[in-house]
Structure formats: structure tokens, C-alpha cells
Amino acid sequence: MSTPAPAAAPGGSRQLDRGELERALAIVGRISGAFRSRVVGQDSLQLSMLVALMGDGHVLLESVPGLAKTTAAQTLADAVGGTFARIQCTPDLLPSDIVGTQVFEPAKATFSTQLGPVHANVVLLDEINRSSAKTQSAMLEAMQERQTSIGGVVYKVPDPFIVMATQNPIEHEGTYELPEAQLDRFLVKEVIGYPHPAEEVEILDRVERRVFSTRLHRDHTVGMDDVRYLRHVVGRVYVDPAVKRYIVALVHATRPPSPALGELGHCVTAGASPRASIGFAQVARALAVLDGRTYAIPDDVHRLRYAVLRHRIVLNFDAVADGVRPEQLVDAVFRSIPTP
Secondary structure: OOOOOOOOOHHHOOOOOHHHHHHHHHHHHHHHHHHHHHOOOOHHHHHHHHHHHHHOOOEEEEOOOOOOHHHHHHHHHHHOOOOEEEEEOOOOOOHHHHHEEEEEEOOOOEEEEEEOOOOOOEEEEEOHHHOOHHHHHHHHHHHHHOEEEEOOEEEEOOOOOEEEEEEOOOOOOOOOOOOHHHHOOOOEEEEOOOOOHHHHHHHHHHHHOOHHHOOOOHHHOOOHHHHHHHHHHHHOOEOOHHHHHHHHHHHHOOOOOOHHHHHHHHHEEEOOOHHHHHHHHHHHHHHHHHOOOOEOOHHHHHHOHHHHHOOOOEEOHHHHHOOOOHHHHHHHHHHHOOOO
């Protein structure tokens, strides 16, 4: 059942009007056009990146190499007129290689600060699970606190700031598992599959036409103020108390012992934290705007349920050995909780 549109926005703030929503959709249309011009297929990746951009979150991507993750991140940065940095994570990568360091200048006999590549609007952390725990903790500060610390001085990261981190699911040697605390900081986790044959032919055609090295058309670009406006609009989308209770019930049902998990209950070591509830609300608001609504409905919660929960449910060793997937647990939870 769809939630009716509210008479007024919560907290006494003015409800979104049609003009504001149309402006937001026009901005989204430009960014989507940039994706379509460079990235072939990968609709789920595009949706997750848009939602993360609009919801002020980060994206964790899992796929084999060569599936347009770098192209998508670079395209997003170009589309919003932001800076882009790609960091190739390796076991010997130091925190200072990411956040920056102090450099001594002999001529002046002073230290100067050189900010690292994480100080960009769009940051791609390639194979994040290859970096050491100390380096991952430095990224955690940037992702959560939106700042870095160099020589006891705090430096804010740019606004907007979005991290896209990738993991290779088939390469385990020389990797470090991401701690649950860091996984929880990603708004969504997207698993990317291979393109269809027709899409792969289109990729070859675009390479031949040098599409990927061509600058974006001006109709496919926006500015930083447009991104901030998008986030402002998303933040004012109405979420009915019934939808909020539904979100909390779903998240609570992932935590053992939970009858909602049924025969899969023994597979879960830990369920999703309250950040999952916050994430669901952010995602629902963003999806509502993408659908041209000023209010969220339960379908907005359903749509990206795997992306919000798959990295937040911790499976035990037996479940992993038996090939149990987090998506199975998510399906069990959504089947058990009635939709308002």
C-alpha cells in the first residue's frame, strides 16, 4: 500500500513544491545523461552512485576488474564539476600516502603541509581490502568525520565528498578484510556483474569512436551548488512514521536471535546497526525524488534492500562455508515483516 502524500513537511518546514522537484529532476537528468554517454549498461551501478551522491553517502563496489568502475567514478566527478582522485590500494600504502604529510622546506626552515589525494570530491579507492588496517583507519576518519589529521592539524575534505571503494571477490591473497565498523560507513554496497554481449559490442564501438576520452557535453554537466541543492531537496522529503517503523522493524529483524530469519537464524553473528535504518531512510528519500515524489513509500525501502543490508549482516564461518548469501537473509527478513 502506498503512503499518502503529507499535508506538510515534518518539523514545521515547508513542503517541497513541484518547481523545486522539477529543478532537482533536471539536475539528475544531466548527471544521468553523463553516465549514459560514457558507461554502457550498469544501471544498478548508476542508481547506487546517484543515490549515494544525493544522500551524502559512500559506495562499496564488488566486482572483477574491467567493469567500468573507474570510468563511472571519473564520469561522476566530471558531471558535477568536481575533482577526482584514484588511489590504488596496496599492502605497503601508508596513511600519509592518502591523507597527506608535512614536508620540510630547507630554504625556509619550516614545514609545509601537502594534502593527499583523499582531498577530492570523488575518491576511488581501488581494491580497498589490499590496504593495511592502519591505512583503512585513516580512510575511516575521512569518510565519517569528513576530515583528516596531519601533524595535529585538522583539514576538512571538500564538500561534496563521496568515496567509491572497490573489492575484488576472486583475489584473496594479500588482502585484509574490512572491519565491520568501516563496512557500516558505506551507504550501499553494489555487486556488479558482467555486461551482456550486446553491451560489450557497444563498448567496443565506443572505444573505437574514442568516446571515453571525449569531454562531456555541457548539457551533461552541473555545478557543486546543484549537488548541494539536490541534497537539500532530498533532506526535505517526507517519511511517514509508518514507513519509519517499517524500516526499524526490518533492521531489527536482522539481529539474532530473530524469528524473522527462520532456519537461517543460526547463520548470523551480528545483524545491522542503526546506521542501516538511517541508510534506508536516506535511500528512500533519494529514490522518492528520482520518482518525482515529495514523500517516501515502502517501495522505496524495497528497491535497494540488498545494497543497504548485504554488507551489514555478519555471517558466521559455517554459513560462509555452506555458501549462504546475505541476500537470502535479506529476503527472509522482508518476507517476514508486513508492508504498511
